[in-house]
Every structure is written in C-alpha cells, then in structure tokens.
Amino acid sequence: MQNVQEKWLIEGIEPLLEQGEREEIPARETIYYPGTPSTSVYFVEDGKVKLSYLDPSGKRITLALRATGELFGEMALVGEQRHRHHAEAMEDSVLIRIPRERMLHWVRSRPDVLYQLLQLFGLWIRDLEEIVEDLAFRDIQARLSRQLLRLSHEYGVKTKDGILISFRLTHRDLAEMIGSARENTTMALNRFAREGILAKRRYQIIIKDVDGLKEKCGPS
Amino acid sequence: MQNVQEKWLIEGIEPLLEQGEREEIPARETIYYPGTPSTSVYFVEDGKVKLSYLDPSGKRITLALRATGELFGEMALVGEQRHRHHAEAMEDSVLIRIPRERMLHWVRSRPDVLYQLLQLFGLWIRDLEEIVEDLAFRDIQARLSRQLLRLSHEYGVKTKDGILISFRLTHRDLAEMIGSARENTTMALNRFAREGILAKRRYQIIIKDVDGLKEKCGPS
Numbered sequence: 210m211q212n213v214q215e216k217w218l219i220e221g222i223e224p225l226l227e228q229g230e231r232e233e234i235p236a237r238e239t240i241y242y243p244g245t246p247s248t249s250v251y252f253v254e255d256g257k258v259k260l261s262y263l264d265p266s267g268k269r270i271t272l273a274l275r276a277t278g279e280l281f282g283e284m285a286l287v288g289e290q291r292h293r294h295h296a297e298a299m300e301d302s303v304l305i306r307i308p309r310e311r312m313l314h315w316v317r318s319r320p321d322v323l324y325q326l327l328q329l330f331g332l333w334i335r336d337l338e339e340i341v342e343d344l345a346f347r348d349i350q351a352r353l354s355r356q357l358l359r360l361s362h363e364y365g366v367k368t369k370d371g372i373l374i375s376f377r378l379t380h381r382d383l384a385e386m387i388g389s390a391r392e393n394t395t396m397a398l399n400r401f402a403r404e405g406i407l408a409k410r411r412y413q414i415i416i417k418d419v420d421g422l423k424e425k426c427g428p429s
Numbered sequence: 430m431q432n433v434q435e436k437w438l439i440e441g442i443e444p445l446l447e448q449g450e451r452e453e454i455p456a457r458e459t460i461y462y463p464g465t466p467s468t469s470v471y472f473v474e475d476g477k478v479k480l481s482y483l484d485p486s487g488k489r490i491t492l493a494l495r496a497t498g499e500l501f502g503e504m505a506l507v508g509e510q511r512h513r514h515h516a517e518a519m520e521d522s523v524l525i526r527i528p529r530e531r532m533l534h535w536v537r538s539r540p541d542v543l544y545q546l547l548q549l550f551g552l553w554i555r556d557l558e559e560i561v562e563d564l565a566f567r568d569i570q571a572r573l574s575r576q577l578l579r580l581s582h583e584y585g586v587k588t589k590d591g592i593l594i595s596f597r598l599t600h601r602d603l604a605e606m607i608g609s610a611r612e613n614t615t616m617a618l619n620r621f622a623r624e625g626i627l628a629k630r631r632y633q634i635i636i637k638d639v640d641g642l643k644e645k646c647g648p649s
Contacts, residue, residue, distance in 0.1 A: 262558070264566040265648040272561070287551030293558060323543040330550035331507030337557035338482070338513060341492070344564035345608040346484040388565040428485040 217279035217332070219325045225315050226252055229305035240296040240304070241282070247289040249306045251282045256302020257376060260294045261385060271385040273336060274299065276364075283329065285309040286316075300376065344388055347427060352387040353397045354425035357407070361416050370408060371417035378412060401425070437499035437552070439545045445535050446472055449525035460516040460524070467505040467512045469526045473497050476522020477596060480514045481605060491605040493556060494519065496584075503549065505529040506536075520596065564608055567647060572607040573617045574645035577627070581636050590628060591637035598634060621645070 229252065234240055240251065243263060251258075253275055260281060261271040272294065275281045281296060286309060316322045343352045357374070365372040384394035398414075401407045406421040407414055416422060449472070454460055460471065463483060471478075473495055480501055481491040492514065495501045501516060506529060536542045563572045577594070585592040604614035618634075621627045626641040627634055636642060 262562055262565070264562070266566075268566055270561065270565040272558070284551055284554065287548045289551070289555075293555070317540055317544060320537055320540045320543055323540055323547065324537060327543065327547050327550060328507045330547060330554060331504055331509070333554055334504065334550060334557065335509075335513070337554065337561060338492070340561050341490065341557060341564065341608075342482055342484070344561065345482070345490040346486075346488055 217275060217281075217329055219280065219322060219329070221319075221322060222252075225307060225312060226305050228311060229307040232304045232306055234298040234302045234304060236298055236300045236302075238298050240298065241292045242295055243291075243293055245292045247282065247285040247292045247309075249282060249308050250280055250285055250312050251296070252280045252305040252307070253277050254303040254305050256304075257299040258302060258304075259297050259299050259382075261297070262293070263295050269295075269385045270388045271382070272340065273333075274363075280329075283326070286313060286326070340388075349387065349389045349393050350397050350400075350425055351427040352389065353383065353394060353401075354422050356383065356386050357414065357416060358419070358422055358426065361419070365416070368415065371415045372419065373413065373415045378414060437495055437501070437549055439500065439542060439549070441539075441542060442472075445527060445532060446525050448531060449527040452524045452526055454518040454522045454524060456518055456520045456522075458518050460518060461502070461512045462515055463511075463513055465512045467502065467509040467529075469502060469528050470500055470505055470532050471502045471516075472500045472525040472527070474523040474525050476524075477519040478522060478524075479517050479519050479602075481517070482513070483515050489515075489605045490608045491602070492560065493553075494583075500549075503546070506533060506546070560608075569607065569609045569613050570617050570620075570645055571647040572609065573603065573614060573621075574642050576603065576606050577634065577636060578639070578642055578646065581639070585636070588635065591635045592639065593633065593635045597632040599632060 231254070234256070240258065255277050258275045258281060259271055260273045260275065261269050263269050282292070284293070316326065343355060347355070360374045361372045364375045366375045380395045380398065381391050383398070384391040387394065398407070398409060401422070402409055404421065406418045406425070407416050451474070454476070460478065475497050478495045478501060479491055480493045480495065481489050483489050502512070504513070536546065563575060567575070580594045581592045584595045586595045600615045600618065601611050603618070604611040607614065618627070618629060621642070622629055624641065626638045626645070627636050
C-alpha cells in the first residue's frame with residue numbers, strides 16, 4: 210500500500226500525549242482484558258504490547274504487536290464499549306493513556322489527524338485480512354513462514370549468522386500468532402531448522418535463508 | 430458497539446454522489462478482481478454486492494455483503510493501489526462510482542464525514558475480527574449458526590414459517606461465507622433441518638427456531 214506508513218504512528222500527536230497519563234507496565238502483565246470497559250487509547254512510549262483474542266476454552270490467537278511510538282485501543286474512538294482484545298506487555302513497557310473523550314475532542318477539529326487515523330484503521334484492516342487469508346487458505350508451514358518474514362521485516366536485526374528477531378519469542382508465542390497448536394509449530398520450526406532455513410536458540414530465532422523461507426510461503 | 434450504525438451508510442454524502450458515474454451491473458458479474466487498480470469508491474444505489482478473497486487454487490472466502498445505500502472499495506482512500514477483494518454483483522445492481530481523488534478532496538475538508546468513515550472502518554475491523562475468531566476457534570456448525578444469525582439479522586423477513594433470508598443463497602454461498610467446504614456446509618444444514626431449526630427450499634433458507642440456532646453458536 211503506497212502512501213501508507215507501515216507503523217502505527219501519528220504525526221503531530223505530541224501535544225495530545227502531553228495531556229495523557231503515564232503508566233509503567235511490567236513484562237507479561239495485562240493492560241486490559243476482553244470485556245474491560247473501553248475508555249482510553251494507549252500510546253507505547255517504550256516497550257512492546259501484544260494484542261490477542263482469548264476463546265472461552267483458553268485458546269489464544271495473537272493479532273498484532275504494538276511497539277514504541279505506536280498506539281492501540283483505538284476502537285474506543287468509534288464507539289466500542291468494551292475491549293475485545295487482551296492487551297499484555299511483552300516486555301517492561303511505558304504507556305501513555307489518553308481518555309477517549311479527550312482524544313476525540315482533539316482529533317475532530319484536526320482533519321489531518323483524522324485522516325491519519327483512517328490510514329491506521331486501513332492498515333489494521335489489511336493485517337486482519339491477511340490473518341483471514343492465512344487461516345482460510347494456508348497450512349501451518351506457510352503461515353509460520355509468512356509470520357517469520359513479517360517479524361524479521363519489522364523486528365529483524367542483521368547478525369553474522371542471519372537475521373535475528375530481536376525480542377524474546379517462545380514457540381507458544383509463535384503458535385498463537387499463526388493460530389496453531391504449540392506442538393505443530395515446534396515441529397514446523399524443527400523442520401525449518403533441519404533444512405537450514407533458520408537457527409533456534411533459547412527464546413531466539415535467527416533466519417539464515419530468507420529466500421528459502423519465502424519459498425515455504427506458497428503462492429501469495 | 431454503541432453509537433455506531435451497523436450499516437455502511439454515510440450521512441450527508443448525497444452532493445458527492447451526484448458527481449459520480451452510474452453503472453449497471455447484471456447479477457453474478459464481476460465489478461473488480463483482486464489485482465485490479467484500486468482507483469474508486471463504489472456506492473450501491475440498488476442491489477447487493479459480495480466481497481470475497483480468492484486463493485490461487487480457486488478457493489474463496491466471502492468477507493462481506495454490501496446492500497443498497499452502502500459503500501465498498503473504501504481502501505482506495507487510504508493508499509491501496511490494487512484491490513485485494515473480488516467484488517461481484519449478487520443480483521442486478523446499480524452502482525455509483527466516485528474516483529478516489531474526488532472523494533478524498535471532498536471528505537478532507539469535512540471532519541464529520543471523515544469521522545463517519547472512521548466508524549465504518551471500525552465496523553469492518555470488528556467484522557473481520559469476528560471472522561478471525563470463527564476461523565481460529567469455532568467448528569463448522571458454530572460458524573454456520575453465527576453466519577445464519579447475522580444474515581437473518583440483516584436480511585431476515587418474517588414469514589408464517591419463520592425468518593426467511595430474503596435473497597437467493599446457495600449452499601456454496603454459505604460455505605464461502607464460513608470458510609468451509611460446500612459438502613460439509615450441506616451436511617450441517619441438513620442436520621439443522623432434521624432438528625427443526627431451519628427449513629431449506631431451493632436457494633432459500635427459513636430459520637424456524639432462532640433460540641435453537643443461538644445454542645449451536647457455542648460460547649461467544
């Protein structure tokens with residue numbers, strides 16, 4: 210999508226952020242649960258947040274990560290009464306919380322900011338559509354490959370061994386990102402490791418053969 | 430979601446529509462394919478349009494229907510270069526096509542319309558999230574029940590036999606709405622018919638027992 214930034218950033222939002230409340234959230238702590246009243250938008254000043262769905266049986270699917278500078282909880286702006294996601298800090302994080310009404314008041318007289326929000330909602334739509342495509346059409350191997358490519362694109366750091374995904378990532382985290390069982394995800398990771406496509410270390414994944422990984426994605 | 434209309438309508442859009450081009454599309458004809466340049470937004474003056482994804486093997490998942498008064502192709506407004514959906518007329522339809530630049534020019538000086546667009550994008554996000562939840566967590570029976578309830582909510586007409594879904598609907602249409610094989614969808618429909626939850630006629634479905642159908646949805 211040309212003209213659209215890939216990150217969840219809004220230019221010119223700083224004066225609004227100065228009116229927000231700063232909150233420190235330790236790693237693995239919940240920011241809100243599904244069903245919690247949706248009354249604020251959150252900006253990540255520092256850290257990383259995971260947004261996921263929980264089903265009543267405890268199964269989880271991760272929908273997105275939001276990192277430093279990005280925002281989440283934006284559905285509060287369009288009338289959402291209760292959060293549908295689970296939001297959890299993936300690492301120690303600092304958030305700025307802006308009450309819905311304050312942010313609405315601020316943006317409604319700023320068409321340029323409203324348009325940027327529309328673009329962010331558009332990004333979210335495109336991401337969700339990719340998740341739908343993956344779940345409807347693709348097997349675990351293809352879903353895992355696509356997810357690893359996305360992570361390496363957003364969080365990859367070049368090292369002498371390959372592209373390191375630069376944060377702590379368990380097999381369960383990955384399984385929840387592709388809507389698969391943990392066991393099947395581990396099997397697919399092991400297969401990729403045997404084939405020399407990636408290397409696994411404790412909580413770390415290094416992609417050694419990007420082209421090999423792209424081939425595993427299947428037709429797009 | 431309180432405060433949010435459920436339909437894809439924008440108040441005060443009439444002056445813009447007068448600048449658009451009217452196009453008549455016969456039933457089952459394609460409006461655009463995935464990959465077609467995304468240059469316009471479409472308003473349904475009359476009829477019904479189906480938006481779906483196609484995978485390279487020909488499998489399809491239907492994402493949404495847009496009926497009279499509603500709009501589609503809105504991702505053109507946020508930088509989409511090529512359509513990702515397949516848009517097809519489900520019945521003889523009349524569309525009004527507005528070039529992207531003309532609509533952007535018109536809405537950018539109208540914060541209230543921009544905010545309505547943001548609400549529509551929010552609706553779309555919520556719908557897509559429900560599709561993700563269904564695909565990730567629910568079996569075919571629960572997905573079919575949820576889809577039939579949505580259709581009866583949006584297109585249901587009360588008859589003496591129950592709630593008739595008021596347009597031509599094949600088993601394949603339903604299968605593509607829930608991301609399932611046609612055969613499995615027919616099996617689930619037959620089961621619901623045996624249990625007295627619905628009645629099937631040629632291209633028609635009548636829901637006889639809404640509470641029974643709700644029970645089939647599982648926990649939400």
